[in-house]
Structures are given as C-alpha cells and as structure tokens.
Amino acid sequence: MTLAEPLKNSDLFVTSFVERLRELTKQEDAFVPLHEPTFKGEEWPLVKDCLVSGWVSSRGEHVDRFEAELAKRCGTTHCVAVVNGTAALHTAMIISGIKPGDEVILPTLTFVATANAVCHAGAIPHFVDSSTETLGLDPVSLKVHPNQIAKRKNGVTVNNATGQRIVAIVPVQFFGHPVDMDGLLKVADEFGLSVIEDAAEALGSLYKDKQCGSMGRLGVLSFNGNKIITTGGGGAILTNDPDLAKRAKHLTTTAKVPHKWASIHDEVGYNYRLPNIKAALGCAQLGQLDGFLTSKRHLAKRYFDGFAKISGLSVFQEPKFAKSNYWLNAVILDADHAEYRDALLQAANNAGFMCRPCCSLMRRLPMFRECPQSDLPVAEAIESRLINIPSSANLAASP
Numbered sequence: 043m044t045l046a047e048p049l050k051n052s053d054l055f056v057t058s059f060v061e062r063l064r065e066l067t068k069q070e071d072a073f074v075p076l077h078e079p080t081f082k083g084e085e086w087p088l089v090k091d092c093l094v095s096g097w098v099s100s101r102g103e104h105v106d107r108f109e110a111e112l113a114k115r116c117g118t119t120h121c122v123a124v125v126n127g128t129a130a131l132h133t134a135m136i137i138s139g140i141k142p143g144d145e146v147i148l149p150t151l152t153f154v155a156t157a158n159a160v161c162h163a164g165a166i167p168h169f170v171d172s173s174t175e176t177l178g179l180d181p182v183s184l185k186v187h188p189n190q191i192a193k194r195k196n197g198v199t200v201n202n203a204t205g206q207r208i209v210a211i212v213p214v215q216f217f218g219h220p221v222d223m224d225g226l227l228k229v230a231d232e233f234g235l236s237v238i239e240d241a242a243e244a245l246g247s248l249y250k251d252k253q254c255g256s257m258g259r260l261g262v263l264s265f266n267g268n269k270i271i272t273t274g275g276g277g278a279i280l281t282n283d284p285d286l287a288k289r290a291k292h293l294t295t296t297a298k299v300p301h302k303w304a305s306i307h308d309e310v311g312y313n314y315r316l317p318n319i320k321a322a323l324g325c326a327q328l329g330q331l332d333g334f335l336t337s338k339r340h341l342a343k344r345y346f347d348g349f350a351k352i353s354g355l356s357v358f359q360e361p362k363f364a365k366s367n368y369w370l371n372a373v374i375l376d377a378d379h380a381e382y383r384d385a386l387l388q389a390a391n392n393a394g395f396m397c398r399p400c401c402s403l404m405r406r407l408p409m410f411r412e413c414p415q416s417d418l419p420v421a422e423a424i425e426s427r428l429i430n431i432p433s434s435a436n437l438a439a440s441p
C-alpha cells in the first residue's frame with residue numbers, strides 16, 4: 043500500500059470503531075478484558091474467617107447469610123445457593139415437574155447452559171425466536187407459535203408434530219436486559235406452562251418495579267467469574283414457593299434427611315450445594331452490587347453517546363419498561379454493515395480490546411440441531427450483527 047492511497051470506507055469504519063473503544067474505555071495500551079471481577083469489599087476478611095474457623099465446606103453461616111441477602115435483594119421469600127447457574131437451572135427443571143421427554147421452550151439465542159440444563163433433566167429444548175427490542179423472548183411471536191404447532195387438551199399442551207408435552211418456558215434475560223415478562227407470563231398461563239426465569243446474567247436488573255429472577259415460578263442466578271458478582275463459580279435458585287424451596291434444598295444437598303447423627307438419604311440427590319467459603323465471597327460481592335450497577339450504567343451511557351458518532355452501528359439500550367444491569371454492553375451493526383462484523387472483531391481483539399460475537403444460535407450446535415424449533419429470523423439477524431464490548435464495572439471508574 044502506498045501512503046497516497048486513500049483509506050477505503052470499510053477500513054475507516056474498522057479504524058474508527060477501535061479508536062472509539064480506546065477513547066471510551068480510557069485504556070491506552072493494556073489488555074482490556076470483556077468482563078473482569080472487582081474485589082474491593084469485604085472479600086479478604088470474610089474468606090479469612092472461613093479459613094480460620096475451618097468452616098470452608100458444606101455448612102456454615104455464610105451460606106445462610108448469602109441466601110437470606112439474595113432473597114431480600116431479589117424480592118423473593120426463598121433462595122437456595124448452589125455450585126453454579128447450570129446446576130440451579132437443572133434443579134429448577136426437576137422440581138418444576140419437567141419429565142424426561144417433555145419439551146421446554148427457550149430462546150435459540152442464549153448461552154449454551156440454558157439448553158444443556160433442559161437436556162440434563164432429560165427434556166427436549168424447543169427453540170423460539172427473539173426480539174430486537176429486548177434480545178430475548180418476544181411474547182407476540184411466542185403466542186403465535188404454540189397456536190400453530192400445538193394442541194391444548196385436558197390442560198396439557200401437546201406438540202402436534204412430535205406428540206410430546208410442552209410443559210415449561212425459560213425466558214432468558216440476555217446480557218442483563220429484561221424481557222417483557224407480563225406478556226410472557228400471560229402466554230405461559232394460556233398454555234399451562236411453568237416459567238423458569240434464567241436471570242443468570244441479570245442480577246440487579248428491574249422489569250418495571252420487579253427484580254429479575256423473582257418473576258417466574260422459579261428463577262435462577264449465576265455467580266460465575268464473568269457475571270456481575272462472582273463467587274468464583276456459583277448459582278442460586280429463587281422462589282416464593284416454600285415447598286419448592288424446601289425441595290430444592292433437599293435435592294441439592296444429596297437428599298439427606300435431617301438427623302443428629304445418622305446418614306440417611308431418601309432419593310437420588312445431587313451434591314450441588316455452594317461451599318461456605320464461596321458464599322463468604324458472595325456476601326462480600328453482594329455488598330458491592332449497587333456500586334457495580336451505578337458504574338455499569340455510567341459505562342453504558344458513555345458507550346451509547348460515544349458510539350453515536352459513528353454511523354453504521356449503535357449501542358444496545360435497555361427496553362423502555364426496564365432498568366438493566368448492563369452486564370455486557372453490545373454494539374449492533376446496521377443491516378448494511380453486518381458484513382464488517384468479523385473485521386471489527388479481528389481489529390479490536392488485535393488491539394487488545396476483548397470483543398466477542400454473540401453466542402451461536404443453539405440450533406446450530408451439533409447436539410441441538412434436531413430439536414424442535416420455530417422460524418428464527420430475528421435471532422439470526424441479531425447473531426450476525428451483534429458484538430459484545432468490554433464491560434467491567436471498573437472501566438467506568440477509569441480517569
């Protein structure tokens with residue numbers, strides 16, 4: 043290339059995207075991760091307390107405290123802490139009465155764990171489309187689908203094509219953005235479906251005035267290392283139903299029957315409980331959640347305003363009815379700029395800005411290819427045009 047040769051428009055677009063990232067993250071040379079945890083609370087003293095007392099494992103006061111504080115924060119009466127979000131989803135599937143061979147409706151646009159958990163329970167994922175407004179399930183298109191493919195008989199919804207029961211729906215609050223829950227709950231009610239809310243990414247997000255994770259019969263959170271708060275790995279089940287909470291606790295603690303000294307187990311259970319040392323980390327992290335939320339809204343606003351100066355893309359904004367935790371910010375390319383996605387990803391990652399494409403649609407993955415599904419045009423468009431950009435809470439605080 044000679045210096046006199048003018049830059050092509052596509053090159054300019056890619057260059058200005060990376061320049062803008064540098065400017066908005068205020069990071070000159072360092073590697074900027076997609077999402078890194080912040081430990082500026084009581085982590086050290088609380089973890090030390092576990093080590094000093096010896097209560098690191100399956101019992102201890104931090105588990106009880108973490109569960110109580112999470113329930114309070116999310117506005118549910120009960121919370122059961124477990125080893126990770128996938129285990130929380132798996133447990134929720136079982137206790138909501140999903141049986142092997144049943145179909146469970148979920149968005150094709152989600153992290154793989156949502157679909158994996160359906161399979162762990164022996165059920166069959168049934169993929170539906172998403173909305174550009176929320177990036178999650180759209181009640182309007184969802185209502186059309188079961189009407190077209192299923193029959194309602196004696197209170198049971200049966201898929202005409204497969205002959206299997208459709209029993210539950212899993213709305214995913216994708217990247218922390220709440221979906222239209224009122225609309226979805228209505229559709230669920232109409233078809234007799236249990237609602238398990240996958241709020242793994244959405245701790246602290248509000249739908250109208252309700253906390254994400256609190257709106258289904260069961261809700262699920264994750265505290266994986268990349269989520270808004272972390273225990274290194276962890277999850278929780280939320281519910282307002284005391285019987286479901288009791289059942290969740292029992293099943294996730296090897297179905298051990300309470301007894302002073304005897305070791306009795308009354309069904310095939312799971313060793314899914316969250317260890318005390320991780321719950322200690324969780325308590326310390328939860329104490330910083332409000333600060334993380336403020337930082338993340340600040341960063342999202344900075345991205346929104348900053349990227350508005352580039353034509354051909356926009357930064358995704360929370361739906362009108364929601365207050366999002368902005369767990370992961372996303373840039374969405376205009377349809378006529380979708381072809382540049384990989385060039386932007388390449389350039390940003392080469393420059394040290396960890397950017398990622400959207401998760402692949404579940405139905406493209408080899409293990410889910412044969413699963414029942416609706417038409418998925420919106421999810422396909424989002425997949426081809428979305429890029430997640432660095433979103434750690436500490437970026438907002440950069441000078």
Ligand SMILES: *Cc1c(COP(=O)(O)O)cnc(C)c1O
Pocket residue numbers: 126127128129152153155156214240242243264265266275276277
């Ligand atoms: C992270 C995540 C999960 C699973 O959580 P883990 O703690 O990683 O097992 C489930 N669903 C969604 C949407 C997630 O982002």
